[in-house]
Amino acid sequence: MSNFFAMIGRMKFINRWSLMQNAFSENIAEHSHNVAVIAHALCIIGNKKFQKNYNCERCALLAVYHDAAEVITGDMPTPVKYYNSDIKNVYKNIETLAGERLINMLPNEFKEDFSPLFNKQEKDKELWEIVKAADRIDAFIKCVNEMRMGNREFEKALKAQQQLIDEIDLPEVKYFNSEFLPAYKLTLDEHTKL
Numbered sequence: 001m002s003n004f005f006a007m008i009g010r011m012k013f014i015n016r017w018s019l020m021q022n023a024f025s026e027n028i029a030e031h032s033h034n035v036a037v038i039a040h041a042l043c044i045i046g047n048k049k050f051q052k053n054y055n056c057e058r059c060a061l062l063a064v065y066h067d068a069a070e071v072i073t074g075d076m077p078t079p080v081k082y083y084n085s086d087i088k089n090v091y092k093n094i095e096t097l098a099g100e101r102l103i104n105m106l107p108n109e110f111k112e113d114f115s116p117l118f119n120k121q122e123k124d125k126e127l128w129e130i131v132k133a134a135d136r137i138d139a140f141i142k143c144v145n146e147m148r149m150g151n152r153e154f155e156k157a158l159k160a161q162q163q164l165i166d167e168i169d170l171p172e173v174k175y176f177n178s179e180f181l182p183a184y185k186l187t188l189d190e191h192t193k194l
Contacts, residue, residue, distance in 0.1 A: 014029075049171070102118065
């Protein structure tokens with residue numbers, strides 16, 4: 001019996017932004033879906049507008065599993081995870097061990113198929129950069145949505161996430177930022193009038 005997929009299914013129980021007062025909760029399953037959609041879009045933008053050669057489907061798959069190890073570790077709040085380099089390195093090791101633990105829940109014949117989704121490989125380096133960018137964009141969107149609900153708790157986080165996105169030196173991210181991100185600030189009525 002393998003409990004790998006049952007554990008992956010538990011992503012919906014791991015809430016994000018645990019140190020913040022949230023107007024609405026977000027779990028890592030929802031977040032991973034959003035990151036996969038954004039990462040896929042970034043790859044398509046890169047391929048169509050900037051002559052990149054991204055494997056869009058592979059990137060979306062990496063994004064689906066990018067936080068899966070958190071079903072074992074939980075979601076470590078950013079201020080804690082990045083407090084200093086020692087904590088950051090220890091947590092990276094814990095995430096690696098958690099990923100290996102999940103892989104070991106699979107039958108042997110499937111381990112090599114899922115291992116690259118948890119253990120970053122050089123051949124996927126460009127795609128992991130896209131996933132990281134999509135992760136930051138989704139964090140920004142979460143902050144926008146919280147602020148739209150009047151939740152000032154996310155005011156500084158919104159500015160910090162915008163700065164992180166602005167620092168990403170990928171043309172597809174800059175394009176997404178100018179072409180698609182402004183729409184997240186619109187109301188439903190404003191969306192339907194477009």
